[in-house]
Amino acid sequence: xxxxxxxxxxxxxxxxxxxxxxxxxxxxxxxxxxxxxxxxxxxxxxxxxxxxxxxxxxxxxxxxxxxxxxxxxxxxxxxxxxxxxxxxxxxxxxxxxxxxxxxxxxxxxxxxxxxxxxxxxxxxxxxxxxxxxxxxxxxxxxxxxxxxxxxxxxxxxxxxxxxxxxxxxxxxxxxxxxxxxxxxxxxxxxxxxxxxxxxxxxxxxxxxxxxxxxxxxxxxxxxxxxxxxxxxxxxxxxxxxxxxxxxxxxxxxxxxxxxxxxxxxxxxxxxxxxxxxxxxxxxxxxxxxxxxxxxxxxxxxxxxxxxxxxxxxxxxxxxxxxxxxxxxxxxxxxxxxxxxxxxxxxxxxxxxxxxxxxxxxxxxxxxxxxxxxxxxxxxxxxxxxxxxxxxxxxxxxxxxxxxxxxxxxxxxxxxxxxxxxxxxxxxxxxxxxxxxxxxxxxxxxxxxxxxxxxxxxxxxxxxxxxxxxxxxxxxxxxxxxxxxxxxxxxxxxxxxxxxxxxxxxxxxxxxxxxxxxxxxxxxxxxxxxxxxxxxxxxxxxxxxxxx
Numbered sequence: 001x002x003x004x005x006x007x008x009x010x011x012x013x014x015x016x017x018x019x020x021x022x023x024x025x026x027x028x029x030x031x032x033x034x035x036x037x038x039x040x041x042x043x044x045x046x047x048x049x050x051x052x053x054x055x056x057x058x059x060x061x062x063x064x065x066x067x068x069x070x071x072x073x074x075x076x077x078x079x080x081x082x083x084x085x086x087x088x089x090x091x092x093x094x095x096x097x098x099x100x101x102x103x104x105x106x107x108x109x110x111x112x113x114x115x116x117x118x119x120x121x122x123x124x125x126x127x128x129x130x131x132x133x134x135x136x137x138x139x140x141x142x143x144x145x146x147x148x149x150x151x152x153x154x155x156x157x158x159x160x161x162x163x164x165x166x167x168x169x170x171x172x173x174x175x176x177x178x179x180x181x182x183x184x185x186x187x188x189x190x191x192x193x194x195x196x197x198x199x200x201x202x203x204x205x206x207x208x209x210x211x212x213x214x215x216x217x218x219x220x221x222x223x224x225x226x227x228x229x230x231x232x233x234x235x236x237x238x239x240x241x242x243x244x245x246x247x248x249x250x251x252x253x254x255x256x257x258x259x260x261x262x263x264x265x266x267x268x269x270x271x272x273x274x275x276x277x278x279x280x281x282x283x284x285x286x287x288x289x290x291x292x293x294x295x296x297x298x299x300x301x302x303x304x305x306x307x308x309x310x311x312x313x314x315x316x317x318x319x320x321x322x323x324x325x326x327x328x329x330x331x332x333x334x335x336x337x338x339x340x341x342x343x344x345x346x347x348x349x350x351x352x353x354x355x356x357x358x359x360x361x362x363x364x365x366x367x368x369x370x371x372x373x374x375x376x377x378x379x380x381x382x383x384x385x386x387x388x389x390x391x392x393x394x395x396x397x398x399x400x401x402x403x404x405x406x407x408x409x410x411x412x413x414x415x416x417x418x419x420x421x422x423x424x425x426x427x428x429x430x431x432x433x434x435x436x437x438x439x440x441x442x443x444x445x446x447x448x449x450x451x452x453x454x455x456x457x458x459x460x461x462x463x464x465x466x467x468x469x470x471x472x473x474x475x476x477x478x479x480x481x482x483x484x485x486x487x488x489x490x491x492x493x494x495x496x497x498x499x500x501x502x503x504x505x506x507x508x509x510x511x512x513x514x515x516x517x518x519x520x521x522x523x524x525x526x527x528x529x530x531x532x533x534x535x536x537x538x539x540x541x542x543x544x545x546x547x
Contacts, residue, residue: 309423
């Protein structure tokens with residue numbers, strides 16, 4: 001802070017000039033008379049010559065795209081991948097520093113958007129107008145605030161942000177609280193009344209918000225029994241009120257998880273100020289978890305009767321319309337639970353304003369529990385405003401199905417943010433994937449769209465993303481890129497921001513070489529194979545390699 005004498009001198013100097021007779025506090029200024037001390041204003045220092053702005057060199061194809069791949073895949077050259085992006089409209093492959101946290105800045109904030117409503121399939125209106133790049137439209141956009149929690153992976157802001165490591169907000173008064181009908185009183189933990197869910201829910205069950213109460217999952221908790229692939233029956237519904245906290249049981253060793261079987265439903269509808277929180281019991285105490293905690297329970301699994309392209313042995317095969325009445329597949333992470341069927345608009349309920357924190361368990365290689373696992377979930381299901389935080393595997397993995405999703409926040413996933421495979425065909429808008437800064441697996445991506453090596457099984461994996469922000473931070477594990485597209489899958493990306501650190505590319509596209517002229521992921525459109533053609537990028541701003 002300037003001294004009082006310095007400020008007084010400046011004021012005196014300023015107000016001594018007749019040209020500044022309007023200075024505050026001066027009603028008149030007399031011309032200096034004999035004996036008057038005149039203080040002349042110092043000559044202004046010459047303005048420094050501005051340094052020239054450095055011109056960022058265009059990114060090279062080798063910096064922009066990765067050719068990493070494994071198994072039977074064939075790399076698409078870096079030049080070809082960059083050419084695919086350049087073939088779109090308003091893409092910026094040579095961008096620089098596009099984000100401040102999750103907010104677009106500089107040229108990214110001014111980048112022209114694409115009208116995503118033009119991507120709506122005939123007869124649908126899922127995509128809404130959002131003609132800007134990224135998941136948020138500047139600092140005034142509050143769509144991700146309130147229902148999310150903040151961590152080292154991402155901060156969403158707002159007037160009262162909550163830290164993910166803070167105690168889950170279940171309220172007080174647990175000592176006198178009473179467990180509702182259908183649950184079991186498990187005593188007190190950290191002053192909360194613990195009300196345990198049955199391991200098999202066969203009739204409708206409602207979990208009201210009771211201050212001081214936390215609901216507990218112990219072991220594999222299931223809603224309904226599998227109704228099969230073709231049944232039209234509706235099983236039980238688990239209804240969860242806004243503000244409810246559900247915690248996995250840390251007092252025993254079984255894999256705690258919540259599974260919604262085919263035919264059953266979950267209606268977990270929180271609000272922007274009172275989200276429903278699925279978490280680990282350690283999260284009931286402040287700092288009982290840390291920014292690196294993960295894999296403390298198994299997450300949430302929803303199984304539906306919408307089509308899958310991969311059929312377990314003895315069932316299927318399927319077709320482009322997903323009409324097979326026999327095709328079904330076993331879901332990862334549990335034993336003997338299947339998904340799939342011919343019902344494109346199958347309804348498994350609603351998940352809205354929900355957090356799923358500190359989940360994800362690797363049962364074996366390629367057999368993992370995620371944050372949220374969706375198997376054959378149909379378009380009649382509503383999934384929006386969901387945060388998956390610090391999953392030890394993927395944030396959200398989608399196996400087949402037709403469900404559409406919006407307002408998803410994946411923070412700190414150990415593997416992929418959004419993993420899509422097995423013939424999933426759906427739409428997603430307003431997505432944030434902020435990968436963890438350290439400790440991630442070496443093959444982790446903000447999104448991975450694939451067909452698990454089953455190149456031309458039908459339905460073909462097909463996804464359209466609009467308004468997404470993908471942030472990759474970890475270079476020490478050398479993830480190849482932020483976006484991976486392979487296995488003959490189709491992808492369309494519009495209104496996106498991609499940011500990666502030095503040593504990490506933005507895009508990684510691979511294919512299977514069917515013939516000399518046929519590389520699955522980038523071949524020309526082929527309606528007979530339900531193939532839309534090469535991936536499409538429009539209005540995507542890339543800040544690769546720490547630029």
